[in-house]
Amino acid sequence: MPVRTFGTFTEDLHHLADWFKACGVTSVAMESTGVYWIPVYEILEQRGFEVILVNARYAKNVPGRKSDVSDAAWLRQLHSYGLLRGSFRPDAEIATLRAYLRQRERLVEYAAAHIQHIQHMQKALMEMNLQLHHVVSDITGATGMRIIRAIVAGERNPDVLATYRDARCHSSIETIRAALVGNNRHEHVFALTQSLELYDVYQAKMLDCDRKLEVLIAALGNRGAKPGRKLPRPRVKTKQVNTPTFDVRTALYGVLGVDLTEIHGLGPSLALKLIGECGTDLRAWPTAKHFTSWLCLAPGNKISGGKVLSSRTRRSSSRAAALLRLAATTVGRSDTALGAFYRRLSSRAGKSKAVTATARKIAVLFYNTLRYGMSYRDPGATQYEQQYRSRVVANLQRRAKSLGFLLQAIPGDANPAVS
Structure with a gap:
């Protein structure tokens, strides 16, 4: 079988698939290397080939002779003998779901890495002596965000701001009102506004992912x-x-x-x-x-x-x-x-x-x-502990019997602790 080298552009990958078709190839084995395998895998799969994605650790060549050509020949030889196990690859719908979930997870990590935006919001509030963090457990919660958005929108009256209290908030309206009497300087409100906008960027991107996920899961449910x-x-x-x-x-x-x-x-x-x-x-x-x-x-x-x-x-x-x-x-x-x-x-x-x-x-x-x-x-922790104790006692009785002893419980201690 001749050896040919192809480029990595999409047109080159289609030429690769055409050559496989001309050679009568029906099944292809390839190593999973970073994310570089994904375009090749998807194009070959779309062209009707059976593609087996192999963990490189499970297809190691003998020491020496390490090159792309020798690796490809070794992989083909193992695949012809049926010695390669393909990695798990979900169907197209689940692969799409996985992509959205992983993108959302990355956004959560980005937001966590930029927690300074929340800290800067709290700093701006403190500079205005608005003690919001003393009356709510989390300023990014329902009550905190309503009040912060109202301040950014121009509301300064503490009586009005206190009405944004969520029903689940432990602090009373009077306590919240007292905490929101402060010195609302323009430069501090400006800093609060910019920090809120930066915080909202990640929240908006996560919301976009949530909409995609909801539509995709609904489609899976209809199927x-x-x-x-x-x-x-x-x-x-x-x-x-x-x-x-x-x-x-x-x-x-x-x-x-x-x-x-x-x-x-x-x-x-x-x-x-x-x-x-x-x-x-x-x-x-x-x-x-x-x-x-x-x-x-x-x-x-x-x-x-x-x-x-x-x-x-x-x-x-x-x-x-x-x-x-x-x-x-x-x-x-x-x-x-x-x-x-x-x-x-x-x-x-x-x-x-x-x-x-x-x-x-x-x-x-x-x-x-x-x-x-x-x-x-x-079954609950109590029942598990009872089952474990019964199993330990049965093992002890069987061991004692094999050694010629008789195991007898201590009177008055019907349920001792077993570790």
Whole structure:
């Protein structure tokens, strides 16, 4: 087979596809290198080729002879033997959803990096002796932003400004009015105005992403089957910061037919990000074990000579795994079975291992919910502790019996603590 070199312009990539067609090629294997593979992958896929994206770590050549030509020949040889496993690539709709979600995540990071805009707003208020931060917990909340926008719009009367108080605000109207009596100098209002405008830039861009996401999720919901039952009440009603402005939980329920937020640790926003990374169809992974292995949350299996050399989990930069670890950290503080499992393992093996093990449990619940429509019901921390105690006692009794002893409980201590 002759070797040809092509450029990277779009026209050159179409010439590459034409040459593949002329050579009778039906399947193409390529390495994933940064973002450079994306245009090649998309054009070849559009032209009808079966494209397998390969992790370069899994297709290493023998030492020496390292060049583009030898790498390409080695990749073709491995692919002809069927030794290459393609990386997971979601369908077109989920890939679009993922792109919008990642762009929104970048905007959140940009806004966090420019938190000085909020600090400058607070500084301008302090220079006018408007003690807004003493009467609201967050000046970017509902009450704070209404008052700041009114000041920028020209309102100076503290009686009028106090009426912008949100019903959920703990401070009274009288307290807010007293805090908003200040020295409204033009230069300080000008600084406040510019800081507010810079803050609004990122908020407006995130709102644009939210609109795109809402339309896309609605289209996915119209394509799928309708849910069989009404969406139950949410477990937690508190809205988190930097979450999408539309009702993510209801929108996802219309697409999936299951409520992922029943799994403790998975809020609507985090569940949406997981769908963006893994898709709605998990048949790419035959079992939950395959899924957790792909996430690098399952123990390793490095054995030589019948001896286990290492069972450490593989390092991974998977966004889905990072989201599940975040969920595990959150659920570790809850009074749930998963929280009790996290705390027990954390005290014995350390927080790092507890986070990984709990993230794996959440991943299994996520897989079973999406793949089989399972409805999760938390048994609670108390029941988990009782089950764990029963399992420990049964193991001790079995061990004692094998050694010729009889295990007997202490009278009056029916439920001692087990760690």
